[in-house]
Amino acid sequence: MKGLHFTSLSLIVLLLAGCSSSQPGIDTSLYDGKPIDTLSSQEPPKTEQEAISRGDTALASGNSDLALYEYIRSLSFENGEYKDRALYNIGRIHQSRENLELAEKAFLLGVKENPDNIKALEQLGTIYSKTGDLELGKSYFYRAINADQIRFNNNSNINNKNREDIDKIVDLKVDKYSPEYAYMGLGVIADIDSEHKLAQAYYKQALSIKPDSMKTLINVSYSFYMSGDYRKAQRFVLEALKQEPNNEKALNNLALIYLGKGEITRAVNVFSKHMEKPEALNNVGYFLILQGKPDQAIPYLQQAIDSKTSYYKIANENLERALALVREQSSAGVSGNN
Structure with a gap:
């Protein structure tokens, strides 16, 4: 047991030493990756441009840890001309890893430089x-x-x-x-x-x-949908679907546009391209409720429940909501007539 304890402790010490070791003068506060000593056996870069070039090469080959370290090494050169570029690249690597704290820090330093x-x-x-x-x-x-x-x-x-x-x-x-x-x-x-x-x-x-930006085409389509211009909304979402026919956000937008135009069967068919039929029927019912058409929503919610009763608790809840809204509308109508 003593031997095992000694071996484990030695391994931990070695790992810690590997994490903290770096080229003298390098600030590794922007580094977050595997131990630096395992990254490269090359001689340190002689210029800022060489370090950035190494970083670009490493990034292109998929070695983001090495790229990160090379970009950080480029920052150690006094009077560097490309610090903001290196800091931007560092930020993007952290951003791709969803390490937003270090990404933000790198971008802010980059903006400070330029x-x-x-x-x-x-x-x-x-x-x-x-x-x-x-x-x-x-x-x-x-x-x-x-x-x-x-x-x-x-x-x-x-x-x-x-x-x-x-x-x-x-x-x-x-x-x-x-x-x-x-x-x-x-x-x-x-x-x-x-x-x-x-x-x-x-x-x-x-x-x-x-x-041809998918994100922008989908967003502008939804913007026109929300402003009630269904013709333009449909034109932009169809442009998006030409590029990615199975894009779920684009299909959802198209289904909502059809609902806005009153083409309910088309909306069901579009939703059904990327979800089960009961879910598609429930979605149609739900959005018809949001559009102030609970009476039209009821048959679609009932079909969703009939298609898969055990699966569709949410459809039951939406049906109860739709029925309640219809009762409220009926009561309001009676009161108005009196």
Whole structure:
């Protein structure tokens, strides 16, 4: 037992030594991966560019731990010219691992190095928006767009006074290098605030940057659906489905559009492409209730229950809700007549 205890302890000491060991002068606070000593036997890079190039090569080959370390090593060179680029790459690696704390730290350091780093500003907007701080997210999206306008030598920008000026948004210059996700993110936030025309202006710019973006096509489709323009909503979602015929979000959007148009059988058929028939019928019933049509919802909910009684407790609950709403409407009608 003593021998075993000694061996285990020795192994732990070795592992700890491997984790803490690094090239002198390297700040590994942005590193989060396997022990550094296991990553590479190469001589340390001699220049910032060499370290970044090694990082790019490692990342391209799928070795994200080595890429992370090489980018971090590039930061140790005094008067480096590409620190913000390296910090952006570090942030993206952490973001891909859902380590948002280190991703945020890297992006903030990148923006400190270069306040007009469009990509880092855009990703900070994405992080804050996804974690629920929409105001902070918007501020970074605006900064990304304004930094992009500087690239074009365009005097137009977005600020607190004109950020809802649709004509101003349309005048912003974009190309394939512009921050698509900043425009799309602002569109999503505007839709959340029920400012659908504003949202659609942002989505239009995002599609000018990347016309075949699935995310933007789905989002703009839903925006037109929420504003009641079913024709445009259907056009954009069908564009998305040309690329990915089985995309669940796009199929759900199409089904909702059909429900909005009163084409209920079509909606059932679309839902049925990626879910069981009872679930499709329940979904149709549920959304008809939300649309204020509980009387139309009842037969579909009953069919869902009949199709799979043991499976569809939720359909029973929705049916009770629909029946209650119909009774309320009937009572209100009687009272109104009196």
